[in-house]
Amino acid sequence: MIVAEPKTLDEIKAMTDKFDRILMVGCGTCTTVSLTGGEREVNLMATALRLARKVEGKEIEIGEQTILRQCDFEYIDELKDADSYQAIVSFACGAGIQGLARKFVGKPVLPGVNTQFIGFNEEYGYFTEQCKACGDCILHLTGGICPVARCAKGLLNGPCGGTNNGKCEISKDKDCAWVLIYNQLERLGNLKQFKKIMAPKDFSKAGNIRTMDLRKAGD
Amino acid sequence: MGFKEALANGEFVVTAEVGPPKGTDISGMVHHVKMLKDKVHALNVTDNQSAVMRVSTIAITKVLLDLGVEPIFQMTCRDRNRLGLQSDLLGAAIFGVKNVLALTGDHTMLGDHKEAKPVFDLESVQLLQVINQLNEGYDMAGNELQGKTDFFAGAIITPEANPLEPQFAKFEKKVEAGAKFFQTQAVYDLKKFHSFMGRAGKYDVPILAGILLLKSAGMAKYLNKFVAGISVPDELIQELANTDKPLEKGIEIAGRQIRELRQVCAGVHVMAIGAEDKVPAILEAAGL
Secondary structure, three states: OEEEEEOOHHHHHHHOOOOOEEEEEEEOOHHHHOOOOOHHHHHHHHHHHHHHHHHOOOOOEEEEEEEOOOOOHHHHOOOOOHHHOOEEEEOOOHHHHHHHHHHOOOOOEEEOEEEEEEEEEEEOOEEEEEEOOOOOOOHHHOOOOOHHHHOOOOOOOOOOOOOEOOEEOOEEEEEOHHHHHHHHHHHOOOHHHHHOOOOOOOHHHHOOOOOOOOOOOOO | OOHHHHHHOOOOEEEEEEOOOOOOOOHHHHHHHHHHOOOOOEEEEOOOHHHOOOOOHHHHHHHHHHOOOOEEEEEEOOOOOHHHHHHHHHHHHHHOOOEEEEEOOOOHHHOOOOOOOOOOOOOHHHHHHHHHHHHHOEOOOOOEOOOOOOOEEEEEEOOOOOOHHHHHHHHHHHHHOOOOEEEEEEOOOHHHHHHHHHHHOOOOOOEEEEEEOOOOHHHHHHHHHHOOOOOOOHHHHHHHHOOOOHHHHHHHHHHHHHHHHOOOOOEEEEEOOOOHHHHHHHHHHOOO
16 A cells, blocks of 8 residues: 655644635545544544634634545545635545646645555554555565665665665664565575576666556557 | 786785865875875775765876876765766776776765765666676667776675675675675674685685774774674774773784785775874784
8 A cells, every 4th residue: 555644733734824714635545544644534633723723813614525535536526515615635645635636726735644655554553665666576586575665775686785684774673675585585495586686677667757558559 | 016917916915995085175185195105006985985975986086096096996876877877987987997896885874965865776786797898898778889998896795794695695796797806894803704715715806805993992892883794803802992002902903914814815905994094004014
């Protein structure tokens, strides 16, 4: 799933300072699971913002709605009365926020979260990055452990000199992905794979403005 | 005699290093270079060492060449993509740089510009391949060069890495990718280094053992605690702790280790971060 972290109340308060009637929209898929942008989190942020504005003597009316997915126009159509608000705060990932922005042209659509990465929920409230969406998967060569996402330098040919007791140069709390890969390939009886030199990555596949077109000619 | 030729002739080769300064005043560095000039075969020029921004390596290699010192151009993959790496290599070749040490580079998070975007488009193994391709007269994309390079490419290895096996496999990849010499991370436990050489010595590549001057028992403990792949044995820490002149003791230890290493490997790479003026004393203590 896509993992996001909540923006602070101060940030959202600053973004919405000039409005007195806004809509907060939660997303029922990824950010609900990452505990940052579901119905519950939207309600908590809306309540906190209402209180903060009341204390300042600048009351704000906040509508709350959560739809199944904001990255899918079919679900965005389910939003009610969105046009009647001065601005919308989206609690979806960057794609979802832009989905609302595209749908409600002319209305400010503001981010309620910071989108972080594609990853796992390891335990309650703890998430780890697993995939960089690099467009050229090599997990069959690395024992199912991604060095592009999990090595701090995205190396392809083994650990750097900074690895220390199996931990990463940038943090002793983070595993060295290449030590994990080595151990896994050894378990798989495939250290031969480790010893093959991997060519430089084709970063044109990970560039900006990516599209994927499955439409067949003539369709 | 040049660095490459000295290795080929089986001389015991000595290299040291200079760190480009932060700023345009190179007088202190030039002073150290002149002091080391006739005592080493070549001087490594570090590349934004420890991810701390300094004068460009390529400019300092030119300064060394003008001073009549052979540089080893350290090139990391942290700050340049494949276009930048190749064009700097071609530029270095025009200046007359022969030796390149291919490194991945410390992460930007360890340095003084932590907010920087780290590049790592390539890494050490791939950079070695690129250097060899430039030597053949082609760039990475397969385009023919108008005038090729003639680099002598090397790499590094950490003999006391923990765990060693993945590092050793990477060492083998570096040999396969065209590394013609190695310089090591600092070694202190010579027994362990001996057994490392038992394995690494099977490859036909000269290895220069890293000698890092210990300035105090405190420094030794710091290295043990914080620096990857360095392990100073307790006996050495005791030696440093039991004297009121630890720097002199450190020089004596380094000299003694170099003497022992003469039987073990092709040469030494002497590092004296912040105490470059002590390198001549170390070499004297080593009988070199």
